[in-house]
Amino acid sequence: MAARHRDFDDRILQAVLSQDDALVSACATPESRSLHNMHSCVSRSLCKAEGFTRLEVSGNTLYGRVELEHDIMDLLLSHFHRRYPGYDVALGQGNETFVMDAYGRVRVCKCGIDRYLIENGIPNAAEPDSDQLFETYYLSQCIKERRNVGLMRKMMPRKHSRLNHIEHMLNNAGARITDF
Amino acid sequence: MDTLDKVRLLGAAGKWDTCASSSSPRKSVGLDRVGNVAKGGICHSFTEDGRCVSLFKTLMTNDCVMDCKYCSNSIHCGKTPAEYEPGELARVFMHLYMRNYVEGLFLSSAICKSPDATTESMLDTVRLLRGAYLFQGYVHFKILPGVDRSLVKQASELSDRLSINLEAPNGSRLSEVTDMKDYNSDIIRRQKYIRDALPPSGQTTQLVVGGSDETDLEILETAVWEYGKIGLKRVYYSAFSPVVGTPLEGKDRTPVDREKRLYNVDFMMRKYGIRLNEFRDIMVDYNLPPGDPKMHMAKNRFDSPLDVNEAPYEELVRVPGIGPLSAKRILAVRDSGCRIKKRSELHSIGVVLKRAEPFLSIGGGFQSRLA
Numbered sequence: 001m002a003a004r005h006r007d008f009d010d011r012i013l014q015a016v017l018s019q020d021d022a023l024v025s026a027c028a029t030p031e032s033r034s035l036h037n038m039h040s041c042v043s044r045s046l047c048k049a050e051g052f053t054r055l056e057v058s059g060n061t062l063y064g065r066v067e068l069e070h071d072i073m074d075l076l077l078s079h080f081h082r083r084y085p086g087y088d089v090a091l092g093q094g095n096e097t098f099v100m101d102a103y104g105r106v107r108v109c110k111c112g113i114d115r116y117l118i119e120n121g122i123p124n125a126a127e128p129d130s131d132q133l134f135e136t137y138y139l140s141q142c143i144k145e146r147r148n149v150g151l152m153r154k155m156m157p158r159k160h161s162r163l164n165h166i167e168h169m170l171n172n173a174g175a176r177i178t179d180f
Numbered sequence: 181m182d183t184l185d186k187v188r189l190l191g192a193a194g195k196w197d198t199c200a201s202s203s204s205p206r207k208s209v210g211l212d213r214v215g216n217v218a219k220g221g222i223c224h225s226f227t228e229d230g231r232c233v234s235l236f237k238t239l240m241t242n243d244c245v246m247d248c249k250y251c252s253n254s255i256h257c258g259k260t261p262a263e264y265e266p267g268e269l270a271r272v273f274m275h276l277y278m279r280n281y282v283e284g285l286f287l288s289s290a291i292c293k294s295p296d297a298t299t300e301s302m303l304d305t306v307r308l309l310r311g312a313y314l315f316q317g318y319v320h321f322k323i324l325p326g327v328d329r330s331l332v333k334q335a336s337e338l339s340d341r342l343s344i345n346l347e348a349p350n351g352s353r354l355s356e357v358t359d360m361k362d363y364n365s366d367i368i369r370r371q372k373y374i375r376d377a378l379p380p381s382g383q384t385t386q387l388v389v390g391g392s393d394e395t396d397l398e399i400l401e402t403a404v405w406e407y408g409k410i411g412l413k414r415v416y417y418s419a420f421s422p423v424v425g426t427p428l429e430g431k432d433r434t435p436v437d438r439e440k441r442l443y444n445v446d447f448m449m450r451k452y453g454i455r456l457n458e459f460r461d462i463m464v465d466y467n468l469p470p471g472d473p474k475m476h477m478a479k480n481r482f483d484s485p486l487d488v489n490e491a492p493y494e495e496l497v498r499v500p501g502i503g504p505l506s507a508k509r510i511l512a513v514r515d516s517g518c519r520i521k522k523r524s525e526l527h528s529i530g531v532v533l534k535r536a537e538p539f540l541s542i543g544g545g546f547q548s549r550l551a
Contacts, residue, residue: 023516028509051283054280055280056279082216136187136188140195141233142195143229144229148229152227152229152230154230155230
């Protein structure tokens, strides 16, 4: 997992391999700690991507857009493949689209997601009420007496707040209410 | 009433249930299905109060015949009644699930007409999801007080996790907030039904903190009993917040810090193996004092710094800043024949030095005053 981190350096791994197993498993050396932190960072990034990637449904295709910091596209596609077997999953990142079909085979298309959909004859399935449905539900969940926007900002990266259409709340919200 | 209005009203009515867990050991088999259960919880969003939104949490209806004094759905409250049809709720949920907005369904309800009639309607929804939509993802089903045993069994076969809310730590406290529920026959007995039905992801419950005049000791004694005798996976604590239009609207709001202290102690009892008696020693008038319970306990227990290279596991986990994982790592380093000589080594292991240093002796040196 750590090897997927964008800053992974093979020299760290070589240093760890020469250290005592007990010290490494206890993260008691700077190198093992660094490797552990990279592992955690990649795991967290994958968890966030699994949670915050929004998909659209068009026939047998689910498609969406991602911005991944680390090399986890295959893991993300596998997650959606396990969740929605029988569907093709297409995730666009920049000028590339990664597709896992219903049989678990992966291919990479050198075009953005919009062009991929057009070239493959997949109609745009964006439904006007899809975001409104979630936003209605989302807004119903807040207990305003417990408002803690600082914690919300800490837990939800800005790029994901765009996908959740709540960026305006993060921009306009004040500091934590401490009236308890 | 259109579907969006129902989503808004029934979602808001269901937000007070705090369980957001969505993991289950149940395996999703076959390819002719939609959905699976994740090994660990996945959050799909966070609200302005910082809480994770992972499940589609909703009531089947908010039109209740019960008289719970803290509840916005109770018979006392004027409200716009709303109710889903099973097919409608199943459609809304699948629409959100297919687009990866939610991880699963948390289905609760006010009690309309009778617990059995309302539960049948809830079961119809879940049957549609499992049958017509081939949904094999996570479902948390709320059992209603007084419901028939056979319906609990059906719910267990269709769902991953079941729960019924205690709301209060004992019958005497419950009678302060409602005249219509019997603690033992309507709630505890149903918990035993759920236990015997063996849902895949177990059973949880929720307590309202501060709704009556219960003490922290009463709440924690109830939690210990629930974990031991009923076999609960989790007890959730929800700080009381007065709702306009209810008989308790004039009661003071319970500080969120009190809820947080209860969660801290609950976690330490479950994960650290620390018994309730140790927390009794730091209580004031049967309530936990303000601040971190672990810090109070450490100041009460340790009259001299611990040698980090000699202290046993049971002492190490009682040091603020050292949890079970860090304590095990310290022991692993010692077992390999090494000694911890520097602060930086403890930092690498994961010890929070700012909290732990006043209680530790590292390489013979120690902070001379406790924080």
